[in-house]
Amino acid sequence: MLNNCLSRRSFLGRSTIGAGVVISGEAAIQLLSTTRVWAAAAQGDLDILNFALTLEYLEADFYAQGNQAGAKLFTDQHAKDLFQLIASDEQAHVQALSDTVTKLGGKPAAKPTVKYPDGTFTDYKAFLKTSKTFEETGVGAYLGQAGSLTDPMLLQAAAGIFGVECRHAALVGKISGLPAEGGIYMGATETAKTKEDVLAAVKPFIGG
Amino acid sequence: MNTDEPFGGEAVLEFDSDAGRRSFLKYAALVGVGATLVACGNSGTSSGSSSSPSGAGSPSAAGDDTSQFGQGDLGILNYALTLEYLEADFYAKGVAAGSSLLGDSLPLIQPIAMHEAAHVQALTQTITGAGGKPATKPTTKYPDGTFTDKMKFLTTASTFEETGVKAYHGQVTRIKDKKVLAAAASIAGVESRHAAILAEILNKKQVPAPVEAHAPSAEVVAAVKPFLGS
Numbered sequence: 001m002l003n004n005c006l007s008r009r010s011f012l013g014r015s016t017i018g019a020g021v022v023i024s025g026e027a028a029i030q031l032l033s034t035t036r037v038w039a040a041a042a043q044g045d046l047d048i049l050n051f052a053l054t055l056e057y058l059e060a061d062f063y064a065q066g067n068q069a070g071a072k073l074f075t076d077q078h079a080k081d082l083f084q085l086i087a088s089d090e091q092a093h094v095q096a097l098s099d100t101v102t103k104l105g106g107k108p109a110a111k112p113t114v115k116y117p118d119g120t121f122t123d124y125k126a127f128l129k130t131s132k133t134f135e136e137t138g139v140g141a142y143l144g145q146a147g148s149l150t151d152p153m154l155l156q157a158a159a160g161i162f163g164v165e166c167r168h169a170a171l172v173g174k175i176s177g178l179p180a181e182g183g184i185y186m187g188a189t190e191t192a193k194t195k196e197d198v199l200a201a202v203k204p205f206i207g208g
Numbered sequence: 209m210n211t212d213e214p215f216g217g218e219a220v221l222e223f224d225s226d227a228g229r230r231s232f233l234k235y236a237a238l239v240g241v242g243a244t245l246v247a248c249g250n251s252g253t254s255s256g257s258s259s260s261p262s263g264a265g266s267p268s269a270a271g272d273d274t275s276q277f278g279q280g281d282l283g284i285l286n287y288a289l290t291l292e293y294l295e296a297d298f299y300a301k302g303v304a305a306g307s308s309l310l311g312d313s314l315p316l317i318q319p320i321a322m323h324e325a326a327h328v329q330a331l332t333q334t335i336t337g338a339g340g341k342p343a344t345k346p347t348t349k350y351p352d353g354t355f356t357d358k359m360k361f362l363t364t365a366s367t368f369e370e371t372g373v374k375a376y377h378g379q380v381t382r383i384k385d386k387k388v389l390a391a392a393a394s395i396a397g398v399e400s401r402h403a404a405i406l407a408e409i410l411n412k413k414q415v416p417a418p419v420e421a422h423a424p425s426a427e428v429v430a431a432v433k434p435f436l437g438s
Contacts, residue, residue: 147386152380157419160420160422163420164419167415168404180315
């Protein structure tokens with residue numbers, strides 16, 4: 001673990017990225033796709049946590065902007081309440097992951113710069129669609145890393161976050177009026193996503 | 209660290225209330241290595257070492273033993289199978305009662321019934337494939353009105369799902385085989401979806417905490433015991 005922390009530090013040291021500092025989209029994509037994030041997974045819990053943190057940053061930003069749009073975006077109180085709940089969960093995930101990386105001696109990934117298609121925060125349907133994409137991607141991303149996290153405590157915590165992303169995905173499916181099977185539920189088992197799939201899904205939102 | 213050695217499912221932080229959940233942010237940074245990213249304890253009960261940060265790395269938490277279902281991962285799988293059998297039985301009866309019981313919620317419940325049946329089948333096959341002997345279907349019993357009173361049915365369903373989620377998460381630190389872990393996680397996530405939708409129907413908090421809780425087997429077994437036996 002110590003070795004991982006050191007290598008992680010030197011990895012990030014080159015880019016001198018600090019927590020809370022916004023990094024360019026290019027750097028964020030690099031962080032998500034770099035082989036260090038993935039290839040060293042078996043001994044790279046910190047890298048996995050930072051990968052998850054980057055995704056959570058995207059989600060947290062997305063919902064924060066949605067909530068800011070408020071009544072212009074959300075047509076009823078139920079939607080407003082639901083997305084406030086989800087926003088607070090995502091922000092909690094960012095905080096927990098960031099703090100965990102720090103406590104483990106690593107350097108938390110910085111918040112990526114984000115961009116959204118026009119209308120994302122004025123067109124409720126567009127917002128819902130993006131929300132579903134983020135949630136299902138998060139579900140698949142966490143599950144995809146389940147076999148690679150080595151610390152059992154981290155794994156258990158990640159499982160707890162994964163389950164919350166599953167809840168979000170189902171709830172967003174329901175409020176979107178999607179079919180029960182294939183919209184709210186995605187089959188009898190969740191499906192893991194590869195790094196390529198995750199990156200492809202979020203890449204359009206990183207940068208700017 | 210020997211990662212094959214299961215160490216306890218200690219909760220380091222617990223959310224007993226919504227206020228607690230929301231103040232998560234204020235003290236999310238916790239104790240030493242390996243324990244910062246907390247798993248939330250089940251409200252109400254906690255394992256003996258849950259309040260002790262130094263508990264990280266200590267032996268398995270009290271009551272977190274599935275040996276009554278078999279040894280090692282097979283025991284854990286049979287523990288899960290027993291819970292899935294109960295859920296599958298429960299939903300099969302509910303769906304059989306149809307719209308007279310469930311009304312317009314039926315389309316949201318029917319897929320759950322299918323999922324639970326699929327979980328029973330998947331776990332049975334996994335156990336058999338690993339050379340184990342699958343647990344037999346338990347006999348079940350339900351309070352009067354469970355399949356005639358919609359609220360009663362949905363409330364019981366919610367209890368089963370929330371219990372199931374915590375049961376799976378509770379075994380994460382104990383599962384040795386990565387394939388078993390991945391399979392269990394892929395099932396657990398579906399239980400989470402069920403739990404959220406049932407909470408939504410019941411107008412309850414759909415996401416009880418930003419990180420789902422976990423529970424030791426003793427607590428789970430106690431929760432479902434009233435439904436087992438003839």
